[in-house]
Amino acid sequence: MMSRDSRIAFAPNWPTRIGWLALAVYVVYAGSQLGFSADRFSTGLEHGHRFLARMFPPNFSRWELIASGIAESIQIAIIATFFGILLSLPVGLLAARNLMPAWVSWPTRAFIALCRSFHPIIVAILFVKAIGFGALAGVMALIVASIGFISKLFAEAIEEISLKQVEAVRATGAGFLSTLIMGVQPQVLPRFIGFATYQLDSNLRNSTMVGIVGGGGIGASLFTAYQRFDFDVVLAILIIIVSLIMIAEIVSGWARRVFQ
């Protein structure tokens, strides 16, 4: 008979312990490979201090340039969101496995995966090289990013609907499109609105970035200011971007409530 003390309530899980240990060892190793050290850290702090000091006070004297850049970024974001969502609607529907046969949904899913496999910046570089500098390249890049993100969410929303409601509409003799309009769309609309406002938010942020690689918008001015060490201008632009995102947040929250 086993003694009372030899019973084990929580058996040691050696695979987990080894896993955590291995992760810790790798983090230390990778850090040393990349040349992290206490010295490097303290020089970094010094740099940071000087950098921050040169940022203040923010310099809004070039507000005309900033304003036109921001305006272009907003245009890029809104156009890209509009067409991105317009294209995502059919793509998302084709990818929904509960309404589409497998031979339609799987190729569509592969296409969506392709759209989302690259960061928007990489796609933007491709488009800048392919169709030249300017806002069009930025718009195209963000449309691709929107399709990759939104159609996947659309497809998932469609896959979660109640098929009983759809079946009842189908049983009245409604055609496919009528069934979509009356049976599917009402069930997914509020979520679609949520995703769309989220994507607008995301595109606004990304639209400030595509300019860095020549895709138009405020990113170009931001990048120039960095390169010319005009850090006070950089801070001014950053403040504008932050306020833009906050305004977008408020507007999208309001839109979601309206379409509840």
Next chain:
Amino acid sequence: MNQPAKLATATAQPVGADQGSLVIHRLRKEYRAGHPVLREVTIDFPSAGVIAIIGPSGTGKSTLIRCINGLVRPTAGEILFRGQDLAKLTGGALRQARRRIGMVFQEYNLVERLTVMENILCGRLGYVPVWRAWLRKFPQRDIDRAFDLLDSVGLPGFAAQRADALSGGQRQRVGIARAIMQEPDILLADEPTSSLDPKTSVEIMEILQRVAQDSGIPVIVNIHNVELARRFASRIIGMTGGEVVYNGPPDGLTDADLKKIYGGENWME
């Protein structure tokens, strides 16, 4: 209340027994090969009145009803109605046929986020073009009829309510109105009272009975409650194990028949 007249489908006219009756011949359905849910079901339905199908759960009652409007495709057999074999229809022809087959569901299956009016007008989707559904520009005649139906199922003033704000009994009334909106030649009801309390169940059965009388169409009702079946049906069909074991008038249904349908007898006391 002047309800009865209004529940008639707009095209209701006396039909000859042959024309309006539904004949199911050697119907077979297997979801998995070799495991028939329905085996060689043959039923001659009367051309009007409430027809109750009773039987234990899992005996193929729902499958039978769903074969009639093509929500389930039969494996073999014929479903003859108004000169057509419904079992053979596909695509556009099936949709055409479905327009004239109303269906009422156990869980109502209303589109929850649509209003009562929109749900009832869903019954016209087989008739109106897509753009009208999209813009909610239904013909005025349909809208007037929807309002009349709403009154006659006892929900006046509910048109603008959203379906998810209704109680079970109210939802089922809307479900029936949606089916009648189709101007059906036949109405199918799959356990229409199983999710409702006893009093509401009776009210729903009364409405279905009125539809059968006023429109002169067959109303086929799957039902678990034998008492309700006896009370409202003019014909009872008993099924067990995917086969019909009773087909006759309610007063002909004996305890022996019930024993054959449900098995055992202790439950009857």
